Amino acid sequence: MHRENYINSLRGELLATVAERLTPIALRYGYSDVALETNIKWRPLVLVLGNYSAGKSALINEFLGADIQATGQAPTDDSFTVITHDGSLPSDAPVRTTEERDGKYLLNDPEYPFEMLKKHGQRFTSHFRLKKVNAPFLRTLAVIDTPGMLDSITERDRGYNYQEVVGDLAQLADLILVLFDPHKAGTIREAHISLRDTLPTRTFEDRVLYVLNRIDECASLIDLIRVYGTLCWNLSQITGRKDIPPIHLTYSPRAAAESRDSFRKEAAYLPYLENQRDYLKQAILRAPRHRLDHLATFVETHSERITHFLEALTGYRKQVRRFWLRSGFLGVLVSLLAGTVADAGLLYGGILPGLSPALHVAVAGGLSAAVMALWLAASLKWFRLRFHRRQLKKIDALTPLDTQTRRDTWQAMRDIVYTYLEKTGGRFSGKTVSRDYAEVREVHEKGTREIREALSELASTANGERPPTAANGPRVRQVK
Ligand SMILES: Nc1nc2c(ncn2[C@@H]2O[C@H](COP(=O)(O)OP(=O)(O)O)[C@@H](O)[C@H]2O)c(=O)[nH]1
Ligand SMILES: [Mg+2]
Numbered sequence: 001m002h003r004e005n006y007i008n009s010l011r012g013e014l015l016a017t018v019a020e021r022l023t024p025i026a027l028r029y030g031y032s033d034v035a036l037e038t039n040i041k042w043r044p045l046v047l048v049l050g051n052y053s054a055g056k057s058a059l060i061n062e063f064l065g066a067d068i069q070a071t072g073q074a075p076t077d078d079s080f081t082v083i084t085h086d087g088s089l090p091s092d093a094p095v096r097t098t099e100e101r102d103g104k105y106l107l108n109d110p111e112y113p114f115e116m117l118k119k120h121g122q123r124f125t126s127h128f129r130l131k132k133v134n135a136p137f138l139r140t141l142a143v144i145d146t147p148g149m150l151d152s153i154t155e156r157d158r159g160y161n162y163q164e165v166v167g168d169l170a171q172l173a174d175l176i177l178v179l180f181d182p183h184k185a186g187t188i189r190e191a192h193i194s195l196r197d198t199l200p201t202r203t204f205e206d207r208v209l210y211v212l213n214r215i216d217e218c219a220s221l222i223d224l225i226r227v228y229g230t231l232c233w234n235l236s237q238i239t240g241r242k243d244i245p246p247i248h249l250t251y252s253p254r255a256a257a258e259s260r261d262s263f264r265k266e267a268a269y270l271p272y273l274e275n276q277r278d279y280l281k282q283a284i285l286r287a288p289r290h291r292l293d294h295l296a297t298f299v300e301t302h303s304e305r306i307t308h309f310l311e312a313l314t315g316y317r318k319q320v321r322r323f324w325l326r327s328g329f330l331g332v333l334v335s336l337l338a339g340t341v342a343d344a345g346l347l348y349g350g351i352l353p354g355l356s357p358a359l360h361v362a363v364a365g366g367l368s369a370a371v372m373a374l375w376l377a378a379s380l381k382w383f384r385l386r387f388h389r390r391q392l393k394k395i396d397a398l399t400p401l402d403t404q405t406r407r408d409t410w411q412a413m414r415d416i417v418y419t420y421l422e423k424t425g426g427r428f429s430g431k432t433v434s435r436d437y438a439e440v441r442e443v444h445e446k447g448t449r450e451i452r453e454a455l456s457e458l459a460s461t462a463n464g465e466r467p468p469t470a471a472n473g474p475r476v477r478q479v480k
Contacts, residue, residue, distance in 0.1 A: 003461070004140075007288055010454055014295040015041055021443050022302055025436045029313075029420055031306055034115065039172055040298055042113045043084065044141040044291040046284055047169050050179030052148020055213040058255035059179065060145055063281055064135040066095035069145055071255060078147040078158075079127045080165070082106065082114075085138035095135045103128030117168055123159030141287045144169060174290040175283075176207055181214040182227040206293060209248060209283060210235065215273065216251040216264040224249075224269060250277040289458070296451040303444035308399065308409045310437040312417045315398035316391060317430045323387045324379075331375035339368030388426045392418060 018037045026032040048056045057069035057077060070077050086098040103125035107118050117124065127147070146169075149162065170176055212231055218224035232244045239245070250273070256262040264270055343364035346355060355363070391398070395418055401407050420428075 003458075004288075006458070007292060010292055010451075010458075011288075011295065014292070014299060014451060017443060017447055018295075018299060018302075021439060021447075022299070022306065025306060025440060026302070028432075028436070029306075029309060029416070030423070031302075031309060031416055036298075036302060038110075038115065039113045040291075040295055042111070042142075044174045044287040045144060045172055046141055046287050047144045047146070047173035047176045048179065049146055049166065049176060050148065050211075050213075051181065051184045054148065054179040054181045054184070055252055055255060056148070056179050057145055058252040059211075059213060059250070060143055062252040062254055062277070063137045063143075063284070064095060064133060065137070066133075066135065067254075068095075068097055068131065068133055068135075077145070079129055080147065080169070081145045082112075082128075082130045082142055083133055083138065083145065084130065084142040086132035086134045087139070089134045091136075093134055095133060097131050097133055099130075099132040101130040102126075106130045113172055117165065120160045120165050120168075124165060127158075127160070137281075137285075140285070141174075144173070174207065174294045175209065175287045177209050177211055177284070179211045179213045180231055182212070182217050182224075207290060208245070209280070210245055211248045211250060211280065214251050214255075215249050216256045216262045216267060216270060217259070218267065218269075219263050220267065221269040248276055248280045248283070249273050250280055292451075292455060292458070296448065296455060299443065299451065300448045303440050303448070305409050305413055306440045307437065307444055308406070309413045309417055309420075310433055310440065312395075312398040312413070313420070313428065313433045314430075314437065316421060316426060317433065319387075319391055319398075320426065323384070327375075327379040327383060331372050331379065334375055335368040335372035338371040339364040342367045388421075391426070392421060395421075 015037050018040070019035065023032075023035045023037060026036050048060060050056050053073060055071075057071045060069055060083065061067050061071070064083070068083065069081065089098065106112055106128055107114050107125060112130075114128075117128070146166070147162075149166075210231075212228060215224055215227075218227055228247070228249070231247065235245060235247075236242060251264075251270075253264070256264045343360060346360050346363060395414065396410070398417070399406075399410070401410055
């Protein structure tokens with residue numbers, strides 16, 4: 001309980017940092033249209049992905065302890081369903097769906113973090129819904145069941161961009177389960193591409209759990225090992241890595257009991273793997289911990305990006321100062337030249353003969369001042385505009401892009417910098433920019449360091465409690 005409180009207070013602090021320190025700045029510069037914390041203030045989210053019939057819905061039902069989601073051999077359910085907790089019933093009430101809401105409600109109610117999914121259009125809205133369930137499993141988290149992904153070749157028009165939806169949901173999710181079944185252990189390319197493109201590399205491995213489900217359909221241990229091997233091979237092909245990610249092996253007894261293809265009574269290996277479902281469940285229940293990591297990464301990523309954004313604005317201000325120096329210097333030169341020429345004209349050209357030398361100087365000086373004024377007016381208008389357009393054209397030169405990290409943050413910020421400069425015409429307060437810059441840098445450096453320290457402390461106290469899952473690596477005697 002103490003631990004849960006600690007996690008909650010840390011979470012509260014992080015959200016407050018985002019809301020009070022980053023959001024005002026993000027809104028001021030058009031970095032975001034909505035308060036940054038909108039997407040992360042709701043409950044920890046677990047996204048369940050996989051082929052159709054991988055047993056996603058059956059496994060979710062297993063964890064919930066009731067038949068909440070429809071299951072079936074054919075692609076039964078083509079909706080994204082957010083399943084969340086209803087704590088209003090007595091704790092001994094049978095688990096059931098207590099309330100259902102449609103996508104329109106879910107996308108528009110500010111209590112939920114899904115507003116950004118509105119962009120996927122009407123067809124998506126009609127395939128998005130909410131269920132409230134009084135299952136204890138959901139006490140600290142919400143689950144999103146998804147329609148199965150088909151192999152990308154047969155993937156035809158769903159009426160919305162499935163990969164983008166999955167990508168957006170993956171960004172919101174704290175934990176992502178990717179399910180396979182023994183029949184289709186090789187077709188996950190589509191999900192993987194969505195995930196790889198949307199999750200920051202450093203969090204990918206922490207946030208994704210692979211599950212080989214429906215293992216009761218393997219007739220023998222050899223059969224299971226063969227399937228497991230195929231899956232490992234396919235995963236390494238897709239991830240481009242030689243090491244195999246941890247894979248949880250499990251099945252749903254409720255679904256198996258009704259299945260004609262199940263070997264659950266004969267398969268001698270199954271009893272040995274029975275505990276895996278519980279380990280998987282424990283891993284899922286750690287989602288609130290992941291939420292902290294997620295939040296920390298969120299703060300890091302956004303403060304890093306906003307810092308880069310403000311650096312670009314400072315770079316622009318520097319160029320403006322240079323422009324004015326150059327322009328002023330040239331103006332002085334041109335007006336002096338004009339004055340001298342005028343003076344020489346008056347002296348030697350015989351224009352206005354009889355003018356006293358003092359008046360000469362006054363006329364030349366006046367002309368010089370007029371040219372300077374004209375120059376300044378032109379600088380203010382045309383030259384400044386030309387300068388601004390040029391800066392927009394070579395916008396990549398505003399800040400150094402010497403490391404890959406900087407190139408990555410720039411990639412994310414470039415268009416936002418462009419839009420802001422275009423919208424303001426390059427006229428913004430340098431003072432505000434430097435003040436905001438100092439603020440965001442402090443959040444980035446001090447804030448994220450403190451969070452990481454708190455997290456590693458939490459991790460070190462958690463290690464003792466962790467069950468030895470297959471996912472933590474097989475216990476194989478070392479061969480010397
Ligand atoms: N034998 C067996 N059948 C399962 C298991 N999980 C799901 N099924 C069956 O497989 C079919 C597809 O399951 P479903 O949960 O609807 O898959 P989804 O499309 O991934 O949600 C249903 O007929 C389930 O009864 C399992 O672990 N073992
Ligand atoms: Mg389903």
